[in-house]
Amino acid sequence: MGRRTFRTLVASLFAALPLAQCDSVSYDYDTYAEGDPAGAPYQTYLSNTDLKPLELQINSNQSGLASGYVFIGVNGEPTSTQNWPAIYDMSEERMGTLVWTGEYIEPFDFRAQTYKGQPVLTLFTGELLNGYGHGSYYILNQSYVEIGHFSPVGFENLGDLHEFSITADDTALVPIYHAVQADLTELGGASDAWIFECTFQEINIQTNKLLFEWNATTHVGFNESYNTIEDVGTEAAPFDYFHINSIEKDVNGDYLVSGRVMDCVYKISGDDGHIIWRLGGKQSDFQLDANVSFAFQHDARWVDDEQTRLTIFDNGPTDSVDYSRGLLLSVDQNAKTVSLIQDFYNGAKTFGQFEGSLQAINRTDPNTNFMLGYGSQPFFAEFKSNGDILLDAQFGKTNEVNGYRAYKLPWQGKPLTKPDIHFDSDRNQAYFSWNGATDVEDWVVYTANSTNTTSWMNVTSARRTGFETTIDLSDVELGTYVRGQAVNASGGGLGWTRASDGNQLYDAPDDVETISTTSMTSSSTSSSSSSTSTPITTSSTPIATSVTGTAPAPASSTTGAAVKLAHEVRGQVYVAAVVIVGGLIV
Ligand SMILES: *[C@@H]1O[C@H](CO)[C@@H](O)[C@H](O)[C@H]1NC(C)=O
Ligand SMILES: *[C@@H]1O[C@H](CO)[C@@H](O)[C@H](O)[C@H]1NC(C)=O
Ligand SMILES: *[C@@H]1O[C@H](CO)[C@@H](O)[C@H](O)[C@H]1NC(C)=O
Ligand SMILES: *[C@@H]1O[C@H](CO)[C@@H](O)[C@H](O)[C@H]1NC(C)=O
Ligand SMILES: *[C@@H]1O[C@H](CO)[C@@H](O)[C@H](O)[C@H]1NC(C)=O
Ligand SMILES: *[C@@H]1O[C@H](CO)[C@@H](O)[C@H](O)[C@H]1NC(C)=O
Ligand SMILES: *[C@@H]1O[C@H](CO)[C@@H](O)[C@H](O)[C@H]1NC(C)=O
Ligand SMILES: *[C@@H]1O[C@H](CO)[C@@H](O)[C@H](O)[C@H]1NC(C)=O
Ligand SMILES: *[C@@H]1O[C@H](CO)[C@@H](O)[C@H](O)[C@H]1NC(C)=O
Numbered sequence: 001m002g003r004r005t006f007r008t009l010v011a012s013l014f015a016a017l018p019l020a021q022c023d024s025v026s027y028d029y030d031t032y033a034e035g036d037p038a039g040a041p042y043q044t045y046l047s048n049t050d051l052k053p054l055e056l057q058i059n060s061n062q063s064g065l066a067s068g069y070v071f072i073g074v075n076g077e078p079t080s081t082q083n084w085p086a087i088y089d090m091s092e093e094r095m096g097t098l099v100w101t102g103e104y105i106e107p108f109d110f111r112a113q114t115y116k117g118q119p120v121l122t123l124f125t126g127e128l129l130n131g132y133g134h135g136s137y138y139i140l141n142q143s144y145v146e147i148g149h150f151s152p153v154g155f156e157n158l159g160d161l162h163e164f165s166i167t168a169d170d171t172a173l174v175p176i177y178h179a180v181q182a183d184l185t186e187l188g189g190a191s192d193a194w195i196f197e198c199t200f201q202e203i204n205i206q207t208n209k210l211l212f213e214w215n216a217t218t219h220v221g222f223n224e225s226y227n228t229i230e231d232v233g234t235e236a237a238p239f240d241y242f243h244i245n246s247i248e249k250d251v252n253g254d255y256l257v258s259g260r261v262m263d264c265v266y267k268i269s270g271d272d273g274h275i276i277w278r279l280g281g282k283q284s285d286f287q288l289d290a291n292v293s294f295a296f297q298h299d300a301r302w303v304d305d306e307q308t309r310l311t312i313f314d315n316g317p318t319d320s321v322d323y324s325r326g327l328l329l330s331v332d333q334n335a336k337t338v339s340l341i342q343d344f345y346n347g348a349k350t351f352g353q354f355e356g357s358l359q360a361i362n363r364t365d366p367n368t369n370f371m372l373g374y375g376s377q378p379f380f381a382e383f384k385s386n387g388d389i390l391l392d393a394q395f396g397k398t399n400e401v402n403g404y405r406a407y408k409l410p411w412q413g414k415p416l417t418k419p420d421i422h423f424d425s426d427r428n429q430a431y432f433s434w435n436g437a438t439d440v441e442d443w444v445v446y447t448a449n450s451t452n453t454t455s456w457m458n459v460t461s462a463r464r465t466g467f468e469t470t471i472d473l474s475d476v477e478l479g480t481y482v483r484g485q486a487v488n489a490s491g492g493g494l495g496w497t498r499a500s501d502g503n504q505l506y507d508a509p510d511d512v513e514t515i516s517t518t519s520m521t522s523s524s525t526s527s528s529s530s531s532t533s534t535p536i537t538t539s540s541t542p543i544a545t546s547v548t549g550t551a552p553a554p555a556s557s558t559t560g561a562a563v564k565l566a567h568e569v570r571g572q573v574y575v576a577a578v579v580i581v582g583g584l585i586v
């Protein structure tokens, strides 16, 4: 099949089907959710029954990963129905475990950014239409409290989903898919056809004042489009001739804009909106080598302020490559030359037909790692700058779940909620979690005979193993009530859970005097999982990432306190044990 034929097929598929139902061909081996045809496995917790984040499958991981968390706005149709934003821990110790998720349905461009000097979470949410959106933009502070919510100027709740960037000037860059009438006779359409203007705005977030506005239709000819009109061009289905999908402002105040169905990245003047140059497409100012040639691309970004390196997610297919890949390009804007420095693709050579991202994780590091998000297919991967795969992960069932972009970013979460506890008094297990808290190093368990006493006795503690940490209390003497305190790396208290007697939760004071158990007797420093009443499968890995039903491998040793991580995957509970440094003090 020739390029144009395939392109037309892909373009019309894209134009005709709603985003969530768009079927994709993936060249991966897809072992995710094998034996679980119902769909994507998700994690559940006893201490927080509201959350059901997707289970990650780590296909491979190597040392040398960049620090930071993985941010995914889960879209599509996860079995849990929680298509929410999710932050995952990718440290060696807690790889694949949840950090935070919250109820913002079908989020797009979910990530951490800086606003007014403070770290914030940002996302789009709204209505998903045929390849675009109608919605608005949210800013959350480190406590997950909304501190900003806005729409494009003059387009209340009509913002598009493809971009929400906060610039160094604390302004927002957002797209709008607004339909207007146009004469499309040159393309074989009607003289009064409907077309998307493909607009972007730069907005002062604080005042909602419009600072800059640009429309593709004003500057870019319809004849530059590879998209064909077919049966669109009506008011109900406007012709999407440009498909704006990324906008970035550079240090000189000009903009870099990606037009998907143009196969082109445009540099646009911040003074008057004229096109400074085109990279790719029918009227490229640059000559593209075969190994640079891209199609249906997303996420065009400058890597350096000097504008010598550019990243693009090349969805493809092109004449030479039939899978999606990240491109790191060397660009000489004066000589108008562009060359391939490196391309990035995962082990399965996945084809992500739409959406997708490539992030230079640390822009100031010449040897930075790169993060690739496959967009319409639920995969992400991290690479060394030479293209070696360091992490290859899947977060949902192919063709069922997707995530517009995947980012690796630093984050510190300080929720205002209390941490959560579930105490199973029959099995003597306590479960602790705190949605969004990044600084919890240990959970310390306390007991008392009254909920309202200010005097609580510490009985044991354990290192946080993931989102939920399970602590075995079989070998400790407990009063009537149990509660936990989240403690950071320097031993500082971060928050207290409510108290539980195994039947229900009770409010209990946070301003308490803690009593040490060191005066109390006994010995059991070699508690092992066999001393508990539940049969436990031990493992050296802190999390059961296996979703194929295979039992975790046995632990090499169990000295010190055995901390179990109960990890339910669609009804099946996997229990793993890890060794805690420090051990029990009973
Ligand atoms: C990461 O790789 C190591 C070494 O291959 C492996 O032991 C570990 O289980 C992997 N971690 C996850 C979460 O898959
Ligand atoms: C987030 O905003 C809320 C409400 O204004 C405030 O109480 C909280 O302290 C803020 N959190 C941070 C980390 O600034
Ligand atoms: C761009 O398009 C929008 C939406 O149709 C319209 O409201 C606006 O006036 C146009 N702006 C410019 C600068 O052409
Ligand atoms: C599109 O039309 C303009 C104006 O007629 C012309 O200058 C340009 O070369 C055409 N571009 C293509 C790709 O045909
Ligand atoms: C890309 O293709 C050009 C022209 O064939 C070649 O000179 C160059 O080495 C190739 N670059 C890479 C990174 O493969
Ligand atoms: C990013 O890279 C620079 C230069 O190598 C380095 O100084 C800095 O610590 C890195 N930042 C992070 C978060 O790793
Ligand atoms: C709870 O009461 C029992 C029985 O009086 C006593 O043995 C135990 O020490 C008390 N526990 C605490 C934590 O006060
Ligand atoms: C303290 O708690 C006990 C039971 O836990 C209850 O009987 C008592 O009324 C409470 N006292 C106050 C002052 O709330
Ligand atoms: C209980 O508190 C004492 C005194 O702060 C401390 O030495 C001990 O390590 C704590 N025990 C546990 C199990 O946290």
Ligand SMILES: *[C@@H]1O[C@H](CO)[C@@H](O)[C@H](O)[C@H]1NC(C)=O
Residues within 6 Å of the ligand: 439, 488, 489, 490, 491, 492, 493, 494
């Ligand atoms: C730990 O928490 C305390 C507050 O309880 C705080 O003062 C301290 O700076 C924190 N330490 C670290 C390393 O975050």
